[in-house]
Amino acid sequence: MRRGPVLLVALGGALLVLCVLAAGIGQVNIPPDQVIGSILHRAGLDAGPRPAAAQGDNALWIVRFPRVALAVVTGAALGCSGAVMQGVFGNPLAEPAVIGVSWGAAVGAATVIVFGLTVLGNWTIVAAAFGCGLVTTLLVYAVSRSAGRTEVVTLLLTGIAVNAVASALLGLLMFAAGNDALRAITSWNLGSLAGANWDAVATVAPLAAVGGAVALGCARRLDLLSLGERTARHLGVDVERLRFTAIVLIALLTSSAVAFAGVISFVGLVVPHLVRMVAGPGHRILIPASALGGAVVLVAADMVARTAIAYQELPLGVLTALLGGPFFFWLLRRARHGSGGWA
Amino acid sequence: MIGLRVRRPNTPAPVPAGSVAVEVRGLRVERGARTVLDDVGLTVRTGEALALVGPNGAGKSTLLAAIGGDVASTGDITVDGKPLATWSHAELAMRRAILLQRPTVSFPFTVAQVVGMGRAPWAGTPLEEDDEAAVAGAMRQTDVTEFADRPYPQLSGGEQARVALARVLAQRTGTLLLDEPTAALDLHHQEMVFDVVRERAAAGAAAVAVVHDLGLAAAHADRVAVLAGGRLAACGPPGDVLTAELLSGVYRHDIEVVPHPRTGRPLILPRRSGPG
Numbered sequence: 001m002r003r004g005p006v007l008l009v010a011l012g013g014a015l016l017v018l019c020v021l022a023a024g025i026g027q028v029n030i031p032p033d034q035v036i037g038s039i040l041h042r043a044g045l046d047a048g049p050r051p052a053a054a055q056g057d058n059a060l061w062i063v064r065f066p067r068v069a070l071a072v073v074t075g076a077a078l079g080c081s082g083a084v085m086q087g088v089f090g091n092p093l094a095e096p097a098v099i100g101v102s103w104g105a106a107v108g109a110a111t112v113i114v115f116g117l118t119v120l121g122n123w124t125i126v127a128a129a130f131g132c133g134l135v136t137t138l139l140v141y142a143v144s145r146s147a148g149r150t151e152v153v154t155l156l157l158t159g160i161a162v163n164a165v166a167s168a169l170l171g172l173l174m175f176a177a178g179n180d181a182l183r184a185i186t187s188w189n190l191g192s193l194a195g196a197n198w199d200a201v202a203t204v205a206p207l208a209a210v211g212g213a214v215a216l217g218c219a220r221r222l223d224l225l226s227l228g229e230r231t232a233r234h235l236g237v238d239v240e241r242l243r244f245t246a247i248v249l250i251a252l253l254t255s256s257a258v259a260f261a262g263v264i265s266f267v268g269l270v271v272p273h274l275v276r277m278v279a280g281p282g283h284r285i286l287i288p289a290s291a292l293g294g295a296v297v298l299v300a301a302d303m304v305a306r307t308a309i310a311y312q313e314l315p316l317g318v319l320t321a322l323l324g325g326p327f328f329f330w331l332l333r334r335a336r337h338g339s340g341g342w343a
Numbered sequence: 344m345i346g347l348r349v350r351r352p353n354t355p356a357p358v359p360a361g362s363v364a365v366e367v368r369g370l371r372v373e374r375g376a377r378t379v380l381d382d383v384g385l386t387v388r389t390g391e392a393l394a395l396v397g398p399n400g401a402g403k404s405t406l407l408a409a410i411g412g413d414v415a416s417t418g419d420i421t422v423d424g425k426p427l428a429t430w431s432h433a434e435l436a437m438r439r440a441i442l443l444q445r446p447t448v449s450f451p452f453t454v455a456q457v458v459g460m461g462r463a464p465w466a467g468t469p470l471e472e473d474d475e476a477a478v479a480g481a482m483r484q485t486d487v488t489e490f491a492d493r494p495y496p497q498l499s500g501g502e503q504a505r506v507a508l509a510r511v512l513a514q515r516t517g518t519l520l521l522d523e524p525t526a527a528l529d530l531h532h533q534e535m536v537f538d539v540v541r542e543r544a545a546a547g548a549a550a551v552a553v554v555h556d557l558g559l560a561a562a563h564a565d566r567v568a569v570l571a572g573g574r575l576a577a578c579g580p581p582g583d584v585l586t587a588e589l590l591s592g593v594y595r596h597d598i599e600v601v602p603h604p605r606t607g608r609p610l611i612l613p614r615r616s617g618p619g
Binding site: 233 | 411412413431432433434435436437439440441443446447448449450451452453456457460461463464466510514
């Protein structure tokens with residue numbers, strides 16, 4: 001029972017260390033003490049060494065920090081939305097990219113890119129991703145549920161259908177797009193944080209923070225939901241309201257992740273699963289730990305993506321899918337084994 | 344915004360034994376074109392254990408679901424003296440606990456965590472202090488304490504059924520609605536369940552249990568309600584209701600009823616033409 005708080009502290013500590021490391025590594029290497037020193041100087045404290053490299057301070061504040069911050073926000077949003085989604089679907093295989101919500105949100109964001117819409121300024125892309133993500137979540141939820149629960153087969157088949165439609169729409173958009181938009185969509189189709197800047201961070205961070213806080217407020221009721229909808233209702237949960245809140249939350253968190261980073265799959269699947277293995281399925285630990293864990297995974301993955309090959313950048317979404325895909329396969333086999341068939 | 348309530352839920356006040364806990368009048372439930380329950384009337388009082396019996400498809404589970412507020416119905420249902428629809432989910436959860444058939448849990452919560460979920464309605468009320476005692480007591484009564492730390496999905500069917508019952512008992516409500524609480528259980532645990540139910544009734548609770556074993560109903564219930572074809576065929580003390588004539592008609596099977604040599608309670612046996 002005490003493993004939950006320990007896990008939270010450990011993940012929080014790991015995240016801080018990773019952020020300092022990730023900010024320092026790159027074409028211009030800046031040692032961790034200088035990274036910390038630069039932050040302290042900006043905060044008005046005259047302590048620690050300043051970055052020694054030429055343009056070191058600028059590299060940190062214009063390129064690295066927003067990128068690390070966007071990785072934290074995106075990873076946390078993905079981990080959190082995976083945990084909430086699995087809770088409300090009552091199914092550990094639910095994940096925003098697997099069942100198509102990420103791709104639905106992607107269609108919305110791509111539309112904005114291709115047609116150059118700027119109705120809501122910076123928020124246009126997020127709003128479009130949110131709208132399409134919400135519609136997709138509602139659709140998947142309505143189609144894949146019967147008698148209060150979601151069967152694995154129905155969920156995955158719904159995911160295939162939704163993904164097919166969404167990728168067709170994305171293909172259509174790419175067909176209609178000019179060269180610049182095409183490049184933007186492609187890099188973002190594969191998932192990338194290369195476009196990170198402070199504006200992007202300032203746009204999605206508040207959304208992710210609000211989403212995470214509301215998700216945490218739903219934690220106890222999500223626990224009760226695992227007893228089934230009827231029993232949860234008998235225990236005093238307003239199931240309809242919880243379901244509505246959760247669906248809006250999933251769309252909000254997924255679209256805030258997708259809007260600038262593109263589709264990064266499997267983080268929302270792997271992270272909550274590992275957390276459950278360590279600290280059990282209780283959502284009061286699962287939700288914050290999945291958010292922290294998602295952030296850790298994404299900061300680390302992005303660090304690898306941009307440093308593994310010199311002067312080249314691996315697409316982040318490709319990297320997470322390479323690692324997450326086999327894990328999903330293993331989980332699928334386990335689910336089949338556990339229920340004695342494709343229940 | 345989320346989790347804040349407009350008004351504080353009313354916590355239940357203690358009620359004297361013999362007052363009406365649940366009252367059903369003129370209840371009618373339809374599923375599609377089929378009438379599942381028709382003109383059912385039933386009064387459950389505090390301090391009594393009522394067994395609900397009847398053949399498959401008679402509408403027993405539907406009656407419990409209607410009282411639980413899970414299915415749309417016409418007619419009057421009152422809980423603790425107020426119409427069902429006027430209570431909030433949270434207020435109902437403080438007044439009645441419901442055990443459904445084949446209870447499942449979708450994530451590997453431990454037995455202790457599952458039983459603890461029964462305390463959810465009391466979170467934020469003074470009765471929250473009783474959480475630990477209620478959980479420990481319920482686990483002891485249902486004989487599940489020894490696997491408190493095991494994940495629920497790994498238990499056998501009978502063990503899961505007892506854990507689910509413990510969760511219902513931990514809710515500590517004035518009314519218990521149990522749908523086949525003994526279905527997956529061995530003989531010892533079947534008796535144990537009804538001992539607990541009677542204990543609760545003696546302490547002032549009202550209990551309704553759907554049972555298929557007429558022997559259990561006859562031995563343990565204060566009153567028995569017989570449902571057949573969506574209507575209430577009879578309701579009263581076991582000795583009055585469980586007669587060979589009524590049961591043979593309801594179950595469409597030749598049934599013998601003989602008094603128990605020691606207790607005098609009815610023993611119900613299908614008439615068999617086997618050897619000897």
